[in-house]
Amino acid sequence: MGHFMENKTKKPENKLDDSGKILLEELSHPSLSLKPGGKPKKGSALLIPLLAIITGLVIGAILIIFTSPEVYAGLKVSFSAGLAAAWGAVASAYTSLFKGSIGDPAAIAKAFKTGNTNDIRLAINPILESLVSATPYIFTGLAVALGFRTGLFNIGVEGQYYIGAAVATFVGFAVTGLPAYIHMPLAFICGALGGALWGFIPGWLKAKTGGHEVINTIMMNWIAINLTSWLLTNGPLQKPDAHGAPISPQILPTAEIPRLFPEPIRFHIGFFIALAVAFLVYWLLFKTSWGFDLRTVGANSSAARYAGINIVRNIILAMILSGALAGMAGANQVLGVDHSMSTSVSAGYGFDSIALALLGNSTPIGVVFASLLWGILNNGATQMMRDASIPISIISVIQSFIIVFIAAPALIRSIYRIRGAKASDTGVTLSSWGGKS
Amino acid sequence: MTTSSLVIEHKKVQKTSIARRIVIGIIFLALAAVILFAFVPATTASQTSDFGMTPGGIKQGVMPDWIVPSQLTLYIIGGLCTLIAAYQLIRGFGKRTNALLGVVVFMFVFAFLTYASAGQGLNLTGILRSTILLSVPLVLGAFSGLLSESGGVINIGIEGMMLMGAMTGAVVGSVTHNIWIGLILAILSSVLLALVHGILSIHYKVNQIISGTVINIFATGITTYLSEKLLQPLQYLNQPPLFPRVPIPLLDNIPILGPILFNQNIFVYAMFIALIVLQIALFSTRWGLRLRSVGEHPKAADTLGINVFRTRYMAVLLSGAMAGLAGAYFTLGSVGHFDEVMTSGKGFIGLAAMIFGNYTPIGGFFAGLLFGFANTLGSNLEILGSLISPYLMAMLPYIVTMIALAGFVGKVHAPDADGTPYEKE
Numbered sequence: 001m002g003h004f005m006e007n008k009t010k011k012p013e014n015k016l017d018d019s020g021k022i023l024l025e026e027l028s029h030p031s032l033s034l035k036p037g038g039k040p041k042k043g044s045a046l047l048i049p050l051l052a053i054i055t056g057l058v059i060g061a062i063l064i065i066f067t068s069p070e071v072y073a074g075l076k077v078s079f080s081a082g083l084a085a086a087w088g089a090v091a092s093a094y095t096s097l098f099k100g101s102i103g104d105p106a107a108i109a110k111a112f113k114t115g116n117t118n119d120i121r122l123a124i125n126p127i128l129e130s131l132v133s134a135t136p137y138i139f140t141g142l143a144v145a146l147g148f149r150t151g152l153f154n155i156g157v158e159g160q161y162y163i164g165a166a167v168a169t170f171v172g173f174a175v176t177g178l179p180a181y182i183h184m185p186l187a188f189i190c191g192a193l194g195g196a197l198w199g200f201i202p203g204w205l206k207a208k209t210g211g212h213e214v215i216n217t218i219m220m221n222w223i224a225i226n227l228t229s230w231l232l233t234n235g236p237l238q239k240p241d242a243h244g245a246p247i248s249p250q251i252l253p254t255a256e257i258p259r260l261f262p263e264p265i266r267f268h269i270g271f272f273i274a275l276a277v278a279f280l281v282y283w284l285l286f287k288t289s290w291g292f293d294l295r296t297v298g299a300n301s302s303a304a305r306y307a308g309i310n311i312v313r314n315i316i317l318a319m320i321l322s323g324a325l326a327g328m329a330g331a332n333q334v335l336g337v338d339h340s341m342s343t344s345v346s347a348g349y350g351f352d353s354i355a356l357a358l359l360g361n362s363t364p365i366g367v368v369f370a371s372l373l374w375g376i377l378n379n380g381a382t383q384m385m386r387d388a389s390i391p392i393s394i395i396s397v398i399q400s401f402i403i404v405f406i407a408a409p410a411l412i413r414s415i416y417r418i419r420g421a422k423a424s425d426t427g428v429t430l431s432s433w434g435g436k437s
Numbered sequence: 438m439t440t441s442s443l444v445i446e447h448k449k450v451q452k453t454s455i456a457r458r459i460v461i462g463i464i465f466l467a468l469a470a471v472i473l474f475a476f477v478p479a480t481t482a483s484q485t486s487d488f489g490m491t492p493g494g495i496k497q498g499v500m501p502d503w504i505v506p507s508q509l510t511l512y513i514i515g516g517l518c519t520l521i522a523a524y525q526l527i528r529g530f531g532k533r534t535n536a537l538l539g540v541v542v543f544m545f546v547f548a549f550l551t552y553a554s555a556g557q558g559l560n561l562t563g564i565l566r567s568t569i570l571l572s573v574p575l576v577l578g579a580f581s582g583l584l585s586e587s588g589g590v591i592n593i594g595i596e597g598m599m600l601m602g603a604m605t606g607a608v609v610g611s612v613t614h615n616i617w618i619g620l621i622l623a624i625l626s627s628v629l630l631a632l633v634h635g636i637l638s639i640h641y642k643v644n645q646i647i648s649g650t651v652i653n654i655f656a657t658g659i660t661t662y663l664s665e666k667l668l669q670p671l672q673y674l675n676q677p678p679l680f681p682r683v684p685i686p687l688l689d690n691i692p693i694l695g696p697i698l699f700n701q702n703i704f705v706y707a708m709f710i711a712l713i714v715l716q717i718a719l720f721s722t723r724w725g726l727r728l729r730s731v732g733e734h735p736k737a738a739d740t741l742g743i744n745v746f747r748t749r750y751m752a753v754l755l756s757g758a759m760a761g762l763a764g765a766y767f768t769l770g771s772v773g774h775f776d777e778v779m780t781s782g783k784g785f786i787g788l789a790a791m792i793f794g795n796y797t798p799i800g801g802f803f804a805g806l807l808f809g810f811a812n813t814l815g816s817n818l819e820i821l822g823s824l825i826s827p828y829l830m831a832m833l834p835y836i837v838t839m840i841a842l843a844g845f846v847g848k849v850h851a852p853d854a855d856g857t858p859y860e861k862e
Binding site: 233 | 655
């Protein structure tokens with residue numbers, strides 16, 4: 001049994017690119033990966049996400065066309081005028097999405113030609129801003145991916161994020177007299193610990209009572225959101241002169257994550273911290289015996305039990321680590337970007353993170369790339385709102401389609417008529433919630 | 438809330454462990470201590486609590502206010518709780534423990550209300566009336582989850598389905614000026630989303646939680662998008678008619694019960710009808726037996742000739758219809774227009790109510806009422822100027838659910854095949 005299990009769970013190390021696929025298979029049908037021909041091809045691991053993104057954008061374009069008054073005005077004149085208006089609406093929307101997220105190529109070229117450092121900074125700011133908005137996604141995406149790897153579905157990232165942000169804020173303004181090189185890391189780590197605590201509770205409940213982590217983490221989300229609302233309106237986090245507005249005092253400059261450029265540019269070293277943490281997660285999961293235990297519990301808990309792995313400890317540890325990653329996202333956002341906390345500290349990072357983990361095949365490197373995409377989309381959407389008055393929420397619609405196509409590759413296959421391994425079409429299967437005895 | 442504990446007890450024969458007896462006894466004692474040492478000192482002997490017995494704006498079933506001396510009432514309730522706690526610690530109530538837990542919690546809540554309203558007034562029936570109203574989406578959400586999960590499909594997309602129903606109801610109601618067409622299309626729009634959930638999770642065997650999450654993200658995105666793009670510039674699209682209050686003749690004149698139960702809008706009556714129909718259909722008809730067999734053991738059901746896939750699709754679509762009704766309640770039965778993300782987590786609380794109610798309609802109903810009561814109390818306490826923040830009160834349902842899940846109230850029994858896609862061999 002031990003040898004058998006070793007074989008199976010070692011596989012992801014050999015073929016990192018589609019290890020997520022194999023894991024998903026292992027989670028759902030442990031025996032499938034042993035069948036000949038059951039292995040997914042390497043190409044389709046990249047092709048499917050790519051096609052999913054393109055299809056998502058096409059559906060977004062259709063939505064833009066159907067809700068654009070100019071198109072209806074054009075159709076009244078003639079069909080071709082309507083078609084031109086539709087093309088214009090989509091082109092202007094996606095052009096501003098590109099300019100807002102990557103940058104305006106013309107402006108960049110011009111800035112480099114003049115050589116004015118300030119102009120150059122402003123011209124490349126969109127891409128830097130995309131990295132800023134990608135950073136919390138890297139942390140939260142890693143949190144969910146680590147959960148998936150260990151067989152846990154942590155929907156509680158949103159709540160862990162709130163708690164992490166709240167704790168980091170408190171340490172950021174209430175602890176005084178520390179030098180920056182101690183204060184900032186301290187606030188960041190305390191935020192991570194806050195998230196870890198919020199992950200520990202459902203982890204402990206899962207390990208000890210069998211209460212499913214999905215429902216418990218959903219409950220913990222709402223508890224966290226209400227708790228932080230209370231902390232910010234009547235609690236210790238409230239700004240003294242805010243008159244009941246849910247906002248915290250500014251954190252001290254010593255607690256701020258350093259920024260690399262002068263004022264209007266918000267790019268800070270949190271992005272590099274996120275990359276380092278992603279590498280750490282990869283190293284922990286795939287290069288240490290701890291990580292091996294964690295993944296084994298996730299892949300096949302009865303095999304893990306026979307192999308003498310402590311399941312209770314590993315479930316709790318996985319939830320703590322996952323919560324800590326989510327807490328880091330909250331700390332990063334407060335210490336690096338906002339410098340104070342309000343109830344709108346999260347832009348739905350917790351819920352989007354599920355999509356990111358799926359999109360990135362639950363591998364740290366995949367999550368980083370998926371987060372970059374999410375950061376680009378969300379940052380560009382702000383510009384799209386300003387230029388083409390397309391509500392930011394269109395991004396949610398596009399994202400939901402991307403998740404659907406990734407979670408049900410058979411859909412994409414049937415749209416684009418790609419033949420592929422049918423066996424790998426099913427995704428993760430998690431058992432029910434509710435306490436099973 | 439007493440009955441909800443009773444229901445949970447019906448389902449199983451259990452021996453009460455000594456540790457559990459002691460823990461429950463200590464909880465009773467702690468509640469009694471709070472009443473005697475926190476509430477009593479805050480009141481004076483001359484203060485009275487004035488409980489209003491007729492909700493504002495209601496003409497039928499009028500009753501005079503009920504005035505009690507605050508401190509004396511608190512002493513009596515505190516004493517009773519202490520006695521029950523002592524008996525529980527020494528002898529134990531055995532099988533009746535859960536019922537007693539309900540009784541003590543009920544007394545504690547009443548004591549709390551007496552303390553909070555000492556020296557001033559509190560409209561008791563008003564609170565109960567809005568409890569019923571606020572629990573409508575929670576109870577319907579619980580029924581929605583129950584229908585789907587009885588057939589073995591987890592539906593956490595209820596929140597999204599509600600949002601979709603709410604928006605469709607508002608827009609169609611405004612455009613057609615016909616509230617019934619609005620209601621029907623609201624339900625249909627949710628059923629459509631449920632169909633997507635069904636196709637993804639039953640046909641494509643996508644993880645049901647991912648599929649439900651997708652429904653939530655999509656519905657939140659599309660309703661917010663359309664609201665910003667269409668409803669805000671074109672206000673006339675968002676002015677649906679509102680279902681009026683329909684007093685039931687004769688019954689509405691009963692004091693206390695009349696204003697609370699028999700003078701409401703059709704959503705409240707629909708909730709009660711759904712409760713009765715579901716309770717009977719699930720547990721006393723062949724249809725219900727088949728549905729539950731598919732949720733418990735699909736392979737056995739298949740062997741007996743039950744079409745597992747069709748049954749599951751039916752369960753998910755009915756679940757969507759129920760969620761659509763709950764969504765329509767927001768725009769056509771309560772608020773009167775669509776707001777972005779107006780369901781604010783009610784679908785999730787509905788799911789919590791379903792689990793807390795141990796996967797039975799009656800249990801889900803009482804759990805929903807309990808959560809609705811906690812919500813109402815939260816918003817009313819603000820008016821009373823009490824110390825407890827409504828945010829902290831709002832946390833209560835979630836904490837209660839987690840405790841219930843952890844097994845303090847008794848093991849919850851989920852359908853055995855809940856969450857597992859069925860594969861025909």
